[in-house]
Amino acid sequence: MIGVAILGSTGSIGTTALRVLERQHTRYRVAALTAHSNKVLLAEQATRWQPGYVGLVQDGSGHPAGWETGPQCLVRAAQRDDVQVVLNSVVGAAGLDATLAALERGKRVALANKETLVMAGALTQAAAKRGGGEIVPVDSEHSAILQCISGRPRSEVRRLILTASGGPFRSWTRAQLESATLADALKHPTWNMGRKITVDSATLANKALEVIEAHILFGIPYEQIDVVVHPQSVVHSMVEFVDGSVLAQVGQPTMEIPVLYALTHPERVVDHGISSFDPVKMSPLTFEPVRLDDFPALALGREAGMAGGAAPAVFNAANEAAVALFLDGKIRFMEIPRAIRSALDAVGGAPSETRVALGEADARARAHVREHFAC
Amino acid sequence: MIGVAILGSTGSIGTTALRVLERQHTRYRVAALTAHSNKVLLAEQATRWQPGYVGLVQDGSGHPAGWETGPQCLVRAAQRDDVQVVLNSVVGAAGLDATLAALERGKRVALANKETLVMAGALTQAAAKRGGGEIVPVDSEHSAILQCISGRPRSEVRRLILTASGGPFRSWTRAQLESATLADALKHPTWNMGRKITVDSATLANKALEVIEAHILFGIPYEQIDVVVHPQSVVHSMVEFVDGSVLAQVGQPTMEIPVLYALTHPERVVDHGISSFDPVKMSPLTFEPVRLDDFPALALGREAGMAGGAAPAVFNAANEAAVALFLDGKIRFMEIPRAIRSALDAVGGAPSETRVALGEADARARAHVREHFAC
Numbered sequence: 186m187i188g189v190a191i192l193g194s195t196g197s198i199g200t201t202a203l204r205v206l207e208r209q210h211t212r213y214r215v216a217a218l219t220a221h222s223n224k225v226l227l228a229e230q231a232t233r234w235q236p237g238y239v240g241l242v243q244d245g246s247g248h249p250a251g252w253e254t255g256p257q258c259l260v261r262a263a264q265r266d267d268v269q270v271v272l273n274s275v276v277g278a279a280g281l282d283a284t285l286a287a288l289e290r291g292k293r294v295a296l297a298n299k300e301t302l303v304m305a306g307a308l309t310q311a312a313a314k315r316g317g318g319e320i321v322p323v324d325s326e327h328s329a330i331l332q333c334i335s336g337r338p339r340s341e342v343r344r345l346i347l348t349a350s351g352g353p354f355r356s357w358t359r360a361q362l363e364s365a366t367l368a369d370a371l372k373h374p375t376w377n378m379g380r381k382i383t384v385d386s387a388t389l390a391n392k393a394l395e396v397i398e399a400h401i402l403f404g405i406p407y408e409q410i411d412v413v414v415h416p417q418s419v420v421h422s423m424v425e426f427v428d429g430s431v432l433a434q435v436g437q438p439t440m441e442i443p444v445l446y447a448l449t450h451p452e453r454v455v456d457h458g459i460s461s462f463d464p465v466k467m468s469p470l471t472f473e474p475v476r477l478d479d480f481p482a483l484a485l486g487r488e489a490g491m492a493g494g495a496a497p498a499v500f501n502a503a504n505e506a507a508v509a510l511f512l513d514g515k516i517r518f519m520e521i522p523r524a525i526r527s528a529l530d531a532v533g534g535a536p537s538e539t540r541v542a543l544g545e546a547d548a549r550a551r552a553h554v555r556e557h558f559a560c
Numbered sequence: 561m562i563g564v565a566i567l568g569s570t571g572s573i574g575t576t577a578l579r580v581l582e583r584q585h586t587r588y589r590v591a592a593l594t595a596h597s598n599k600v601l602l603a604e605q606a607t608r609w610q611p612g613y614v615g616l617v618q619d620g621s622g623h624p625a626g627w628e629t630g631p632q633c634l635v636r637a638a639q640r641d642d643v644q645v646v647l648n649s650v651v652g653a654a655g656l657d658a659t660l661a662a663l664e665r666g667k668r669v670a671l672a673n674k675e676t677l678v679m680a681g682a683l684t685q686a687a688a689k690r691g692g693g694e695i696v697p698v699d700s701e702h703s704a705i706l707q708c709i710s711g712r713p714r715s716e717v718r719r720l721i722l723t724a725s726g727g728p729f730r731s732w733t734r735a736q737l738e739s740a741t742l743a744d745a746l747k748h749p750t751w752n753m754g755r756k757i758t759v760d761s762a763t764l765a766n767k768a769l770e771v772i773e774a775h776i777l778f779g780i781p782y783e784q785i786d787v788v789v790h791p792q793s794v795v796h797s798m799v800e801f802v803d804g805s806v807l808a809q810v811g812q813p814t815m816e817i818p819v820l821y822a823l824t825h826p827e828r829v830v831d832h833g834i835s836s837f838d839p840v841k842m843s844p845l846t847f848e849p850v851r852l853d854d855f856p857a858l859a860l861g862r863e864a865g866m867a868g869g870a871a872p873a874v875f876n877a878a879n880e881a882a883v884a885l886f887l888d889g890k891i892r893f894m895e896i897p898r899a900i901r902s903a904l905d906a907v908g909g910a911p912s913e914t915r916v917a918l919g920e921a922d923a924r925a926r927a928h929v930r931e932h933f934a935c
Contacts, residue, residue, distance in 0.1 A: 431810045442804055465848060
């Protein structure tokens, strides 16, 4: 039995993972569960799964005895000896330390927290190298790429083609985008996700983070990572090889497939819970170019990735801060990329060599956005 | 340098292969060329490539000195010591002996002659086992499947999904099909191929052969091999794995990709001659169910495959004979599947254990069709 820790078990990915583990209970055991603040659901999950460890990030009372509370619970869960796989679906930079801790201890991190990699790609890779851990992506796009590459060497890859749903504003004019509301942004066409990531999907900041994540995970230069809009979200991403052949991973938009694959990679296990793919039902599949000028976050992310150093962390932190302001009704939709641009210019060149330095760059970027953009 | 013999070098696949080898000349050497009857083009190719062996299937005079003529040239080319890969693109059952000979000698057979496998799957596999040879498919569909499986064990495959262009009659009514002419049938929507295979594509007999070929090549039961119509021929086929994930191989409809992959599998080599895939240009991709009742050859092929023994050989031979009659204007389009049905009923249970027995079943099926269907 392989012990799994689920960090963020009450969120969208966490609950998906528990559905998958329900079916795969002969191979995997839920060893640890942590949640941010949803005590009620976490208590239900703990009763059902009887993990050896339960953690709640939000301090406070009113939780069952035996739970550990406070932000350190993420790292504690990730480090446990009875945990071999850490599914990290914590939202945002808060997930970084747990990823580093798990990698240092030689564990597999099934990573749904792309900010971890974006913020601290070099640190993460160094931790994996030191500790013998490995990162397997849970994002549907990166899982698709991993499945398409399937053990072939990086030298055989010509290009990655990430697909993007295009978000709710795919066909909005620039003028419409300027007046887009929060309610508009939260209508995601195909995936049912949390609020922060749904806004990221509307700005394409999410795709920017994924481009950086792909660069770090697969070691492919930014020039060889393309994005194409694919509104149906059936083709999850593609890999073009050096001989001109292209493999694509396709399927209905359920996160159960990439979650399961992150556990079993490079193997596959039988899962009857995932129904057969019906290409006729998915037809037609369409592809469009990205409107880079109207969704500037994508180009900003690529720029930050290429700049390296603290710039990706600043991109991520500025985006998080700006999205928080947008969710609070304090800035308008198109101010999100402007806030990122401004933070990159102000803080992008900050030191980045250590976890502490990155934390400072992160904090400065957030402060910059709050100071200059909150009204 | 790897020596390549091209059997059928003046045909569509043969000339494609030479274009590919032109670019890959640092890895591969053209060691042998054979053609059926196109002396002029074969002479040009021989001058350009200077192979150690040139063969012409059609006996006769007027060819350069040093060529070997007669049907035995296929086997002779395939057996040569300076040949490591035999690209077999001979049309129809005539290619079988060369495939067997190459496999017996431990060579790789890059197989564009699907009739070989359909007619004599068991013999072919026994020859490969005895001699240590291997078959790598050149058909775009099977190459796609091979690329999607990419070294994973058969036990991880839930289902193969072969795509079919649907041929020129995809949207024709049954009444229209009954009066379809030769000229109609030769208009293939996406691939530029020989006449026989183009008719097979119109009847879906080609797809039937491919279903049988897939069964033999990949060891997947017929119940787990589906066909879906995909008019754009951009998705070359798909593999659904046991965990519900689906991989697809996609790209522009050029045979250069599967020909090159058949040479290099499981590796990939850089080929700048194959331009980058543009999903936007290929958009939209559509999928439709196969109209099994109106294209009965597909179900007949599946039936023959499941029956086993001589039935697949009879299916293939009856189809070849019927297509020849159709190309000669002697039978109508919808008589092709009727001829196959009739031959399967009459000869499908013939002995099949040896090459000679299969040859007899093949001959009886052809005779049956000519006797009962030629007007």
